[in-house]
Amino acid sequence: MVIRNIFSLTCALLLLAACAKSGGEEQVIERAFYSMGSEMEFKLYCPQSAKCTDAVNEAHEEVQRLDYIFSNYRDDSVLAEVHLNAEKGPVKVPREFIELTRRSLEFSELTGGAFDITVGKIFELWKKAGETGNAPTKIEIENALKCVGYKKVNLFPKRGEISLNPACVRLDYGAIGKGYAVDKAVGILKKFGIRRGIVNFGGNIYALGPPPGKDGWVIGIKDPLDSSESMIEIIVREQGVATSGDYERFFEIEGKRYSHIIDPRTGVPSTGVKSSTVVSGDAATADALATAFSVLHESESISSLKRIEKLMPLDVFIIRGDSEDGGKFLSDGFKELVYYRDGH
Numbered sequence: 001m002v003i004r005n006i007f008s009l010t011c012a013l014l015l016l017a018a019c020a021k022s023g024g025e026e027q028v029i030e031r032a033f034y035s036m037g038s039e040m041e042f043k044l045y046c047p048q049s050a051k052c053t054d055a056v057n058e059a060h061e062e063v064q065r066l067d068y069i070f071s072n073y074r075d076d077s078v079l080a081e082v083h084l085n086a087e088k089g090p091v092k093v094p095r096e097f098i099e100l101t102r103r104s105l106e107f108s109e110l111t112g113g114a115f116d117i118t119v120g121k122i123f124e125l126w127k128k129a130g131e132t133g134n135a136p137t138k139i140e141i142e143n144a145l146k147c148v149g150y151k152k153v154n155l156f157p158k159r160g161e162i163s164l165n166p167a168c169v170r171l172d173y174g175a176i177g178k179g180y181a182v183d184k185a186v187g188i189l190k191k192f193g194i195r196r197g198i199v200n201f202g203g204n205i206y207a208l209g210p211p212p213g214k215d216g217w218v219i220g221i222k223d224p225l226d227s228s229e230s231m232i233e234i235i236v237r238e239q240g241v242a243t244s245g246d247y248e249r250f251f252e253i254e255g256k257r258y259s260h261i262i263d264p265r266t267g268v269p270s271t272g273v274k275s276s277t278v279v280s281g282d283a284a285t286a287d288a289l290a291t292a293f294s295v296l297h298e299s300e301s302i303s304s305l306k307r308i309e310k311l312m313p314l315d316v317f318i319i320r321g322d323s324e325d326g327g328k329f330l331s332d333g334f335k336e337l338v339y340y341r342d343g344h
Ligand code: AMP
Pocket: 114, 115, 116, 117, 119, 123, 172, 173, 174, 175, 176, 243, 244, 245, 260, 261, 262, 263, 264, 287, 290, 291, 295
């Protein structure tokens, strides 16, 4: 996914002053920082640039704090501590850990287990296979699946504790954490009174209010077969947007490409969906559901869509590689977001 015009190539962080353009009473400020393995990019409308700078600095601190909580790359994260101590019983965790885990478990319920943060053990197995080049055996998959399943996680919100049963369960927030971080950053921007802007964190987007005089932010959705091209454009405001797909991150095993999104129900990388884009009310929901729609089979995705859209805003665009009709599915709500430059 690309945001059109969000950053001109010449607009590096050091050239900020030069990049601040006048937008009526407000200035357009473009900023970025690196965290969680991706760049978080901001395009904001601010009455004074100092306010945007302070807001982005606070957002940076917050995202670093979330990384320290949820990272599965750091030995000193709260997540690492949970895994280390799971054997001994419930582990005390910060409020955000309970919050994001609770939401993740709800998304598992809503998607019939297609989205599942307990995918860690099986994900590690496929990741290792990608490194060695040898596919996991059936037995290895069966063994890893014993440590997978969202019902194996118990939360005790009042005590601020989590338990994993069995203790071999490995949590992985990779499919929701960036979206969640975007929402937290947006909360900080709003606290600073920033109402217009857009945030992009590795393809997890939240669009605040639109630029002055515009109806929304135009976002291009990449063609999974040629990711240098935008396939369609949509226009959004006060919405979260995310795309999941197998075209950017994948494992290569015995000459074959496998998706980095695993079907937790079978323990095998998902097949069929080339890309799925979700627009919802917040970025964490869009992130989680875009991953889920990459797993769900065609008939399952229609029934899930119908069920979930009764509960929350949900517009989806799915491209299947295994369909005879070119495989593009746009929900009715998504069709209304499509942006036609010539007005049609
Ligand atoms: P995303 O790019 O948001 O679709 O997230 C993909 C990442 O989430 C993977 O790299 C894994 O770390 C993790 N993951 C893989 N499959 C699943 C799944 N079915 N449910 C939840 N997380 C998953």
